Amino acid sequence: MTISGSDYIKRIDALNNEIWFNGNKITGNISEHPAFKGILKSKARLFDLQQNNDYKELLTFKSSKNIEAGFSFQQPTTLEDLKKRRLATSFWSRTNAGLLGRSPDYVNTGMMALGTAHELFGKHNPKFGSNILRIYEKAMQQDLTFTHTFINPQVNRSTSYLEDDSNIIAAKVVKETKDGIVIKGARLLSTQGGITDEILVIPAGGNFIDESYIYAFSIPSNTPGLKFLCRESFVLSDSSFDYPLGSRFEEMDTIVVFDEVIVPWENVFLYKDYNIAFSMFQDTNFNTLLLYQALTRMIVKTEFILGLAENLIDAINIGEYQHVKDKVSEIIVTLEILKGLQLSAEIQAKENNWGTLVPDAKPLNTAIYYYPRIYPRLVEIIQLLSGSSLITLPTDKDFQSPVRNYIDQYLQGANSTAEDKVKLFRLAWDLCMSPFGTRQTHFERFFFGDPVKLSMGLYNGYDKNQYIDYIKEFLS
Numbered sequence: 001m002t003i004s005g006s007d008y009i010k011r012i013d014a015l016n017n018e019i020w021f022n023g024n025k026i027t028g029n030i031s032e033h034p035a036f037k038g039i040l041k042s043k044a045r046l047f048d049l050q051q052n053n054d055y056k057e058l059l060t061f062k063s064s065k066n067i068e069a070g071f072s073f074q075q076p077t078t079l080e081d082l083k084k085r086r087l088a089t090s091f092w093s094r095t096n097a098g099l100l101g102r103s104p105d106y107v108n109t110g111m112m113a114l115g116t117a118h119e120l121f122g123k124h125n126p127k128f129g130s131n132i133l134r135i136y137e138k139a140m141q142q143d144l145t146f147t148h149t150f151i152n153p154q155v156n157r158s159t160s161y162l163e164d165d166s167n168i169i170a171a172k173v174v175k176e177t178k179d180g181i182v183i184k185g186a187r188l189l190s191t192q193g194g195i196t197d198e199i200l201v202i203p204a205g206g207n208f209i210d211e212s213y214i215y216a217f218s219i220p221s222n223t224p225g226l227k228f229l230c231r232e233s234f235v236l237s238d239s240s241f242d243y244p245l246g247s248r249f250e251e252m253d254t255i256v257v258f259d260e261v262i263v264p265w266e267n268v269f270l271y272k273d274y275n276i277a278f279s280m281f282q283d284t285n286f287n288t289l290l291l292y293q294a295l296t297r298m299i300v301k302t303e304f305i306l307g308l309a310e311n312l313i314d315a316i317n318i319g320e321y322q323h324v325k326d327k328v329s330e331i332i333v334t335l336e337i338l339k340g341l342q343l344s345a346e347i348q349a350k351e352n353n354w355g356t357l358v359p360d361a362k363p364l365n366t367a368i369y370y371y372p373r374i375y376p377r378l379v380e381i382i383q384l385l386s387g388s389s390l391i392t393l394p395t396d397k398d399f400q401s402p403v404r405n406y407i408d409q410y411l412q413g414a415n416s417t418a419e420d421k422v423k424l425f426r427l428a429w430d431l432c433m434s435p436f437g438t439r440q441t442h443f444e445r446f447f448f449g450d451p452v453k454l455s456m457g458l459y460n461g462y463d464k465n466q467y468i469d470y471i472k473e474f475l476s
């Protein structure tokens with residue numbers, strides 16, 4: 001069953017998750033906390049859209065048990081399913097300009113990839129297979145949301161580093177009991193940690209040498225001992241005039257601490273199995289399916305940036321200059337490359353071992369190579385086109401003050417009032433220069449992993465033989 005926005009908010013409030021913010025444990029309803037109320041409202045809107053009759057067909061589907069469920073839980077088996085998934089993600093993303101990197105469809109897509117590949121996890125222990133299937137089905141039936149984590153704390157990234165057993169940092173299994181495994185240590189970096197129903201914990205790279213690091217599970221966010229440590233909030237105020245983006249879409253990132261958390265056996269779907277831990281991302285197409293969602297979101301974000309650039313140009317009337325057109329052309333080229341990659345991934349989709357129609361990984365891996373590198377340039381273009389208007393930004397209160405007449409006179413646009421112009425440039429500032437905006441740039445650089453390692457993956461996985469042979473033939 002799909003839930004409404006208020007169902008989602010009530011459910012997250014009721015969980016009473018242990019969230020630490022600015023030195024204090026949050027008490028009371030998280031939906032009323034200044035750092036979280038904006039994002040919870042924005043997420044609630046997504047759930048409400050699912051229940052709106054005008055969008056139901058796009059945003060939901062009937063599961064095999066004839067239950068209406070959110071689109072991202074659907075296993076795509078036909079090209080039509082893939083297209084519908086793309087259109088639904090795009091529709092949701094347009095409500096937030098692609099700024100919600102972790103809208104519920106992101107991890108839910110991963111949950112679908114894992115759940116439909118349950119036989120893989122049940123290969124050596126059938127219980128793990130039935131556990132992930134049950135977790136997936138429950139998520140679909142109850143419209144659950146997840147945060148996820150797959151990175152160990154950034155203490156020492158040297159290849160020769162091995163953690164000392166007596167000084168636990170990276171989360172590991174410290175005990176097994178009849179009830180479950182006991183996890184102690186920390187994981188990075190859980191975006192939206194504490195404001196989702198559950199946390200999905202999947203193997204982190206690097207520590208496979210010791211089997212106590214090989215595990216995967218999903219547990220409710222309010223499991224005893226589970227703590228979410230927030231960074232500083234980038235909600236500077238809830239004024240949507242002053243902070244049009246941060247006030248609504250600041251997702252928060254958290255460090256996850258497992259203080260001897262008991263993970264019940266029924267929540268575990270991988271344990272001490274090196275082979276499955278190594279192959280699960282490839283064999284379930286987890287990353288490829290996530291990338292299909294991410295690329296759709298990136299396209300929406302780039303469309304937003306293109307529209308913003310054109311509006312800025314009109315506001316100060318700089319459209320006649322060649323370099324301005326050249327800069328906007330860079331944004332257009334980015335957009336068209338992304339759209340082309342998406343189409344290529346879609347039309348080359350192939351069925352995997354579990355009956356899922358999986359978009360082609362090559363164009364998607366290309367997109368995740370490309371976007372972390374080009375996104376900072378898109379932001380730079382907005383800055384270069386804006387000039388001082390990104391700095392001369394009176395606030396809502398200034399517009400209510402006795403100096404308003406000066407502002408109206410001296411900050412007016414070529415064809416717009418000062419108020420409309422400032423509104424527009426505040427939007428640009430919040431995308432490029434505010435704490436919210438700079439975090440967006442960092443997110444695009446790293447949200448899918450270290451870009452260098454992603455590039456190694458692209459290189460190693462790309463079949464280059466036909467091109468090597470081409471040169472050999474040419475020379476002969």
Ligand SMILES: Cc1cc2nc3c(=O)[nH]c(=O)nc-3n(C[C@H](O)[C@H](O)[C@H](O)COP(=O)(O)OP(=O)(O)OC[C@H]3O[C@@H](n4cnc5c(N)ncnc54)[C@H](O)[C@@H]3O)c2cc1C
Nearest residue numbers: 148149150151154157189190191442443446447449450452
């Ligand atoms: C805003 C934001 C939100 C995020 N949200 C989530 C989330 O919701 N869930 C989640 O699981 N993760 C999330 N991530 C984490 C993300 O997955 C990691 O940041 C990313 O994988 C990079 O890991 P790291 O930060 O530990 O950097 P590192 O891997 O430590 O990299 C730091 C630097 O060291 C270099 N380096 C490190 N190791 C090597 C090596 N072996 N070979 C060559 N160079 C190396 C890197 O190239 C890089 O230059 C998020 C990150 C950001 C920034």
